[in-house]
Amino acid sequence: MKYVDEFRDAALARRYAEAIARMTTRPWTLMEICGGQTHSIVRHGIDQLLPEGVTLLHGPGCPVCVTPAESIDAAVAIAGDPGVIFCSFGDMLRVPGHDGSLLAARARGADVRMVYSPLDALEIARETPDRQVVFFAIGFETTAPATAMTVVQAARDGVANFSLLVSHVLVPPAIEALLSAPDNRVQGFLAAGHVCTIMGYWQYEPIADRFGVPIVVTGFEPIDLLQGLYQCIRQLEDGRAEVENPYSRLVRREGNRTAQDLLRRVFVVQTQRWRGIGDIAESGFGLAPEFAHFDAGRRFGYATVAPERPSECLSGEVLRGLRKPVECPAFGTRCTPERPLGATMVSSEGACAAYYRYRRPVAVPA
């Protein structure tokens, strides 16, 4: 398949791995931000190709995993209203809040539907004017433009029975929060290529300067990841801390201006809760006042800012790179993809699910 096969070339992968091994003189700890990258790393065994001493930590970039349990509780409660059709992306359906998941709500009789785009939910609203249609708007800067486009269309056409439960999150504030933590171990980042496609990478330049960490814009195929790792380690070995963009086949410094304009029009930046991590200032999107009447939380009277309840789940430490999934006592026993304690075990992009799926019966190299 064009644009995929050339980035899964075994011989080229070996050459990158050898080059990384040759230039690495010291242990380095790197973090890939995006859950899609985590999935690809574990699936293709890229961490197994790296020299001993290079540690990959898996960052908080799985949108499903960081959606707060309180938002899911609100989603389940709203979905339980018999007048509501509740629409969500597929892998969000299985994530448990405090009172079960949307799939469990569906089994109890709620009308929960899987959609592939927020525009599909808007279409359902147009076709079913006698019922309230709610879309669970989650995700990073990658999915937010589609949400914004949907809000604009709903407003333009006056679709009164449509609303959104918004829980969008932003990457740069999360990186800053991780780097500011006293227990931070991360020395370099692979930035998420798809987020940068929308937002560009200029936002990362002040972060690289301020914290002295290299940040390399990285794609999702094995060769993309190895190239990102190569450039990140090269910078660390050279004592540089710059933003580099080897994913230039998709990413430009300024990003997609049209999408950014749309985001600025529809959303306001606000404090956002990240599951397992806590509140991070200016790290999420809420609907701008002009569109606040599309806020499902307001329409149905569910606030989503209840305090986080304690849980055996260590996903917060996994998401901050303090622990590997296999170091959790519940991993693979009390916590599995069918009966997850936390979201990182649910989504195919979650670090725990990736380890469960690809690493469980095989010994993980120490």
Added chain:
Amino acid sequence: MSLSCPIPDAGNDIIELAHGGGGLLMHRLIDRIIRPAFATSNDDFTHDGAVFDVGGARLAFTTDSYVVRPLFFPGGDIGSLAVNGTVNDLAMCGARPLYLSVGFILEEGLPITLLHRVAASMRAAADAAGVRLVTGDTKVVERGKGDGLYINTAGVGALRSAVAPAPRLVRPGDAVLLSGDIGRHGIAVMAAREGFGFEGAIESDCAPLAATVMRLIDAGVELHCMRDPTRGGLATTLVEIARTAGVEIRIAEASIAVSEPVRGACELLGLDPLYVANEGRFVAFVPVDAAGQALAVLRDAPGGSEAAIIGRVTANNSRSVLLDGLIGGTRALDMLSGEQLPRIC
């Protein structure tokens, strides 16, 4: 870490859609409800069909229900699926399929012309597979309670070999063969249901496998085990066999054929073709010295041009399936867990 630790079912003990996904939850239902209630021997409910003697004749017997939506999809429909699925389950037992029953559950409001089309499709599929539909039943349920049309078929076949192929016959050293490319059926149905815009580009592989299996038997290939990777896909099927047989199976990702349109659709949707359903493919475990001959038979069969030896059974008793990946890493495969849900981004 104990891998066999029983996982407590946390509350919520009602049937969810994921119980029908062919993965771990369905196996748990079989292990906890079906087998304790019905099984009288260790072999019961461990394979695609049952094998027994009646008056000196060795017979295979199986049943399956079909609830596919939409009822018609590129490459097939619920009728051809209901015939081929049961034909294939009999073939996987090493039996020549002979007679099928059909039960229709019809929803009030279903156009009679549609039922006519489905019945004609079943007859055509039965003729193509060399089986006869000989008995049946119809029931009608109220509007809104039936999704149009459900079909159950059961089938009887005559065993062709002295010993029916089964997971317990799998031996270290066996070669693992796959009869063609994977993922067509699941993607074709999903595309037709969701209207992604590439429907039509991908046709279901829905087809009868009995003729190919009979040719393997006629060629004298010693068949240790066969199974068609339907729900849950190739990975789930191999894991089931590894666990039942108590062996390690090692396969190479590069040897597993996936057509370009299926790969493209899977990349787009974040699905893994190893877990996507097939309705016209099977895996066969044969002694390594028979692998070449078996492969030649598979390649000769309709749709078999991409048949391949995808791996082998290794001596290790770890009851697992290992996949040697495209760029050098190795990963363990597990059963499909719940439904395979498209990724958000």
